[in-house]
Amino acid sequence: MSEKEVRPFVEMRRIVKHFPGVLALKGVDLDVMPAEVHVLLGENGAGKSTLIKVLSGVYTQDSGEILFEGKPVQIRSPHDAQNLGVSTIYQEFNLVPEMSVAENIFLGREPLFIRQFGILDRGKMFEQAREVLSKFDIHVPPETTVKRLGVAQQQMVEIAKALSLNARVIIMDEPTAVLTSREIDHLFKMIEDFKRRGISIVYISHRLEEVKRIGDRATVLRDGTVVGTVPVATTPIDELIRMMVGRDLKDKFPKTKVEPGEEVLRVENLRREGVLHDVSFHLHRGEILGVSGLVGSKRTEMARAIFGADKIDSGEITVRGKRLEIKSPAQAIDARLALVPEDRKRHGILPNMSVKHNVTLSMLKRLARIGVLNLGKEKESAQGYANSLRIATPNLERWVMYLSGGNQQKAVIAKWLGVDADIFIFDEPTRGIDVGAKVEVYQLMGELVKRGAAILMISSELPEILGMSDRIIVMHEGHIAGEFTREEATQEKILSCALGSTPAQQTDMGVEA
Amino acid sequence: MSEVGLEEIEKKVTGESVPSQKAGFLSRIPWSSIGMPAVLILLCIGFGSINPNFWSMMNLTNVSRQISILALISIGQTFAILSGGIDLSVGSLLALVSVVTAQQMLNYGLWAGIAAGILVGAFAGLINGVLIAKARLPAFIATLAMLITARGVALTLSGGLPIDGLPSSFMFLGAGKIGPIPVPAVIAAVALLFANAILKRTRFGRYVYAMGSNEEAAMLSGISVVKNKIMVYVVSGTCAGIAGVVLTSRVISGQPTLGEVQELYAIAAVVIGGGKITGGVGGIWQTLMGVMILGVLANGLNLIQVSSYVQNIVIGVIIVLAVYVDLARERRR
Numbered sequence: 093m094s095e096k097e098v099r100p101f102v103e104m105r106r107i108v109k110h111f112p113g114v115l116a117l118k119g120v121d122l123d124v125m126p127a128e129v130h131v132l133l134g135e136n137g138a139g140k141s142t143l144i145k146v147l148s149g150v151y152t153q154d155s156g157e158i159l160f161e162g163k164p165v166q167i168r169s170p171h172d173a174q175n176l177g178v179s180t181i182y183q184e185f186n187l188v189p190e191m192s193v194a195e196n197i198f199l200g201r202e203p204l205f206i207r208q209f210g211i212l213d214r215g216k217m218f219e220q221a222r223e224v225l226s227k228f229d230i231h232v233p234p235e236t237t238v239k240r241l242g243v244a245q246q247q248m249v250e251i252a253k254a255l256s257l258n259a260r261v262i263i264m265d266e267p268t269a270v271l272t273s274r275e276i277d278h279l280f281k282m283i284e285d286f287k288r289r290g291i292s293i294v295y296i297s298h299r300l301e302e303v304k305r306i307g308d309r310a311t312v313l314r315d316g317t318v319v320g321t322v323p324v325a326t327t328p329i330d331e332l333i334r335m336m337v338g339r340d341l342k343d344k345f346p347k348t349k350v351e352p353g354e355e356v357l358r359v360e361n362l363r364r365e366g367v368l369h370d371v372s373f374h375l376h377r378g379e380i381l382g383v384s385g386l387v388g389s390k391r392t393e394m395a396r397a398i399f400g401a402d403k404i405d406s407g408e409i410t411v412r413g414k415r416l417e418i419k420s421p422a423q424a425i426d427a428r429l430a431l432v433p434e435d436r437k438r439h440g441i442l443p444n445m446s447v448k449h450n451v452t453l454s455m456l457k458r459l460a461r462i463g464v465l466n467l468g469k470e471k472e473s474a475q476g477y478a479n480s481l482r483i484a485t486p487n488l489e490r491w492v493m494y495l496s497g498g499n500q501q502k503a504v505i506a507k508w509l510g511v512d513a514d515i516f517i518f519d520e521p522t523r524g525i526d527v528g529a530k531v532e533v534y535q536l537m538g539e540l541v542k543r544g545a546a547i548l549m550i551s552s553e554l555p556e557i558l559g560m561s562d563r564i565i566v567m568h569e570g571h572i573a574g575e576f577t578r579e580e581a582t583q584e585k586i587l588s589c590a591l592g593s594t595p596a597q598q599t600d601m602g603v604e605a
Numbered sequence: 606m607s608e609v610g611l612e613e614i615e616k617k618v619t620g621e622s623v624p625s626q627k628a629g630f631l632s633r634i635p636w637s638s639i640g641m642p643a644v645l646i647l648l649c650i651g652f653g654s655i656n657p658n659f660w661s662m663m664n665l666t667n668v669s670r671q672i673s674i675l676a677l678i679s680i681g682q683t684f685a686i687l688s689g690g691i692d693l694s695v696g697s698l699l700a701l702v703s704v705v706t707a708q709q710m711l712n713y714g715l716w717a718g719i720a721a722g723i724l725v726g727a728f729a730g731l732i733n734g735v736l737i738a739k740a741r742l743p744a745f746i747a748t749l750a751m752l753i754t755a756r757g758v759a760l761t762l763s764g765g766l767p768i769d770g771l772p773s774s775f776m777f778l779g780a781g782k783i784g785p786i787p788v789p790a791v792i793a794a795v796a797l798l799f800a801n802a803i804l805k806r807t808r809f810g811r812y813v814y815a816m817g818s819n820e821e822a823a824m825l826s827g828i829s830v831v832k833n834k835i836m837v838y839v840v841s842g843t844c845a846g847i848a849g850v851v852l853t854s855r856v857i858s859g860q861p862t863l864g865e866v867q868e869l870y871a872i873a874a875v876v877i878g879g880g881k882i883t884g885g886v887g888g889i890w891q892t893l894m895g896v897m898i899l900g901v902l903a904n905g906l907n908l909i910q911v912s913s914y915v916q917n918i919v920i921g922v923i924i925v926l927a928v929y930v931d932l933a934r935e936r937r938r
Contacts, residue, residue, distance in 0.1 A: 445814060449811065
């Protein structure tokens with residue numbers, strides 16, 4: 093079948109979408125042919141998820157048009173998208189855990205017994221659910237409550253829901269991130285079946301081996317533009333990587349090598365019932381200690397426990413040779429610890445406070461006498477930190493929620509410079525910020541260690557871990573499963589350690605990105 | 606797509622997202638800070654042109670006296686809402702404070718009564734604060750319980766009857782004047798200035814905003830959320846204490862039925878002024894605008910002989926409009 097003769101099912105033309113302070117899509121084109129698996133590739137922040145959210149009606153584009161079978165359409169809501177035959181399987185499932193499989197499949201469009209009275213026809217609902225499930229060979233009983241199902245089965249319910257909507261395009265956002273290799277095989281078999289039935293798949297994944305297995309064409313995004321659309325079969329993986337990254341890995345991770353000094357943080361047998369099990373490690377001045385592990389390996393929980401945000405049941409924390417009982421973030425800050433949290437929006441920024449007030453929040457004690465603030469001095473220090481971190485903002489009074497992700501992150505970091513923090517815990521320091529700002533964050537980390545700070549860097553991105561760390565510890569289910577020096581660490585070693593399993597199983601499992 | 610086209614798009618987009626730099630004169634006017642004062646002035650001009658008595662000295666002093674109580678409890682409400690909470694108890698606290706003030710005044714004299722009234726308000730606020738910050742009850746529930754309880758205590762202490770016989774020297778607080786200005790208005794003005802200074806110029810004030818903007822981030826920034834939240838409700842209770850004492854002086858008796866639904870008008874004042882009900886946004890001046898709009902509306906509608914029944918309808922509509930305009934502006938950003 094020649095592609096030129098077949099009309100694309102979906103065409104997205106010159107799609108532009110901006111958010112306050114960020115141009116997320118700068119005129120993106122995307123074609124989806126009937127019965128193809130079209131892979132979207134790109135680093136975090138490249139614009140993949142924004143693009144699929146435009147297609148699935150979560151966002152509306154600022155400009156550009158969308159055509160279905162050659163006809164322009166308006167997609168203003170997920171409902172519009174569903175009516176056009178677009179269904180999306182997000183990483184976070186949209187299921188009601190307390191309801192049955194059938195109820196979830198037909199949520200919002202339940203078969204009715206007497207339409208006028210809104211009385212449900214439960215018999216018909218289960219019958220139709222069974223029909224969809226068996227047609228596509230999905231082995232989940234429709235009566236089961238969704239919360240009793242495993243992740244893979246829940247995903248199948250989502251897929252059944254999409255199919256019962258007569259979806260012609262199914263968007264899958266990292267569908268394999270939560271699956272075992274057997275489950276992945278099953279999913280891929282289903283995808284082949286969908287193709288035979290003329291259904292197209294838009295597939296987002298970071299795992300390039302997987303993309304090779306399942307993809308027909310791939311569109312690579314970088315910084316909100318399309319780098320190219322290529323046939324997967326004839327494009328080598330290295331080429332795909334080069335398209336995604338757009339530069340050498342060496343420039344991507346500007347590593348400042350500092351000779352590690354004395355030990356500044358020692359954590360021994362940190363334990364929190366059901367969460368952390370005897371976590372022990374040490375951190376030295378001038379060192380970046382990477383913490384790798386799968387999602388759910390309790391790295392964030394460890395960071396919060398050290399920082400006094402969550403209670404611990406036992407364990408010893410020694411800071412600069414002194415044993416401390418850190419019971420609150422305030423005490424951690426007094427010991428000159430700093431935490432740059434993973435979820436910037438929920439834990440990092442104070443969205444409707446100004447840049448100035450965000451930056452100075454932790455140092456107000458130094459800017460006040462008997463509780464009264466010296467506003468002039470406050471402005472001066474805020475300006476100083478904003479300048480030295482090059483926070484891009486029209487002025488310091490701007491609400492921090494209107495800055496780009498990278499500048500928000502810098503504001504969070506700036507907060508800690510004002511209290512002379514020198515033991516930094518960075519939890520996913522570059523999540524959701526664009527490539528340029530990432531490099532700036534890395535340079536900043538370099539400057540910090542040069543000035544004698546120590547950094548504990550939690551990251552789910554293996555290249556980041558390998559590129560920035562002097563030493564790497566790997567967590568698995570709440571304990572430290574292994575430790576590597578920068579020199580001995582490889583992607584494979586870290587992965588097998590993170591999985592806590594035999595190396596044979598590694599091949600198609602990955603660290604969540 | 607060509608490079609030039611792309612740059613154009615980028616220029617256009619960044620131009621839009623940074624209005625303060627490139628946009629025209631009109632969008633540079635800070636509408637959010639002059640919107641409500643403009644509404645207030647329009648209301649005054651409107652009422653004044655229908656009934657010129659609106660501008661009379663007597664009427665204006667009347668208005669200022671009438672809004673003083675609401676202003677005082679709205680200060681506390683501003684702290685509560687800014688911090689991400691709410692204080693439903695302030696109306697009932699007026700009654701409790703009134704009864705306690707009157708009883709202690711009869712027993713131990715003028716100053717003891719005043720002090721007892723303010724202290725009982727502060728203490729009720731402390732209980733609210735501990736329930737919310739320590740026991741982690743939702744503010745809505747804790748202060749709802751206090752609303753019911755405080756009314757019950759006021760009725761129990763007083764046996765449901767007014768407490769008369771307060772010394773005439775006590776009348777000064779509610780009915781007296783300093784120059785042409787009623788004493789309650791002076792007290793409210795001083796309290797407003799003081800509260801504004803606390804919110805804008807002290808660490809505690811900044812922490813109030815921070816907790817309302819993002820409590821988790823505030824905690825991770827080293828702010829003691831428990832301590833500062835308790836403080837917020839103590840402030841609110843203290844404001845209710847002061848308001849209750851002034852109100853008691855105005856009616857020159859202890860009244861267990863005072864202040865019904867006043868908490869709702871205080872909440873209305875905060876949101877009409879532009880405070881965000883989920884916290885973090887607002888301030889004393891905005892709240893004062895809300896209080897004055899409510900006060901001028903009530904007074905003006907009276908003057909042009911609109912029944913108090915209809916007044917309620919108008920106020921309800923105003924609340925919806927004020928918040929809707931705010932939301933619409935926020936969505937446009």
